[in-house]
Amino acid sequence: xxxxxxxxxxxxxxxxxxxxxxxxxITLSIMAIIAYIGYQYVPVAFQSYxxxxxxxxxxxxxxxxxxxxxxxKEQLVKSGGEYGVPANANISIAxxxxxxxxxxxxxxxxxxxxxxxxxxxxxxVKSSSMWSIK
Numbered sequence: 001x002x003x004x005x006x007x008x009x010x011x012x013x014x015x016x017x018x019x020x021x022x023x024x025x026i027t028l029s030i031m032a033i034i035a036y037i038g039y040q041y042v043p044v045a046f047q048s049y050x051x052x053x054x055x056x057x058x059x060x061x062x063x064x065x066x067x068x069x070x071x072x073k074e075q076l077v078k079s080g081g082e083y084g085v086p087a088n089a090n091i092s093i094a095x096x097x098x099x100x101x102x103x104x105x106x107x108x109x110x111x112x113x114x115x116x117x118x119x120x121x122x123x124x125v126k127s128s129s130m131w132s133i134k
Contacts, residue, residue: 033113036112036113037112037113040110040111040112041110041117041119044084044108044110044119045119047083047084048083048084048119048121048123050083051079051080051083051084051085051104051121052123052125054076054079054083055076055102055104055123055125056125058072058075058076058102059072059093059100059101059102059125059126059127060127060128062075062100062127063098063099063100063127063128064127066098068095069093069094069095069100070093072093072100072102073091073093073102076091076102076104077091084108085104085106085121086106086107086108088106089104089105089106089121090103090104090105090106091103091104092104099126099127100126100127101124101125101126101127102124102125103122103123103124104121104122104123105120105121105122105123106120106121107119107120107121108121
């Protein structure tokens, strides 16, 4: 009894044709969109993470060496291009009792497929108390 070639089975399965292919194409399209968005967003987020680390190093070095706040700002502005920081970024440095605090804010547009996402960077770092010169 071979039922694989039965005519009634073929008629019942006629309406199921292509459903797996359509689901596969929809799933593949969604995965491609997510991959594209990640491709656009992840480098910007990673550069911002690295710039925040640079900010922390600069304020620690400035506090340890007794440098003025203008020196720290100069270091952050000079290195900003490497990390995708726009020229119109707001950089403010405060110094009190030997400790330094740096705050950097900017918006960076990320082009998505049909939408432009504004990545907002607003980070404040403060030098460690062990580096403070009193």
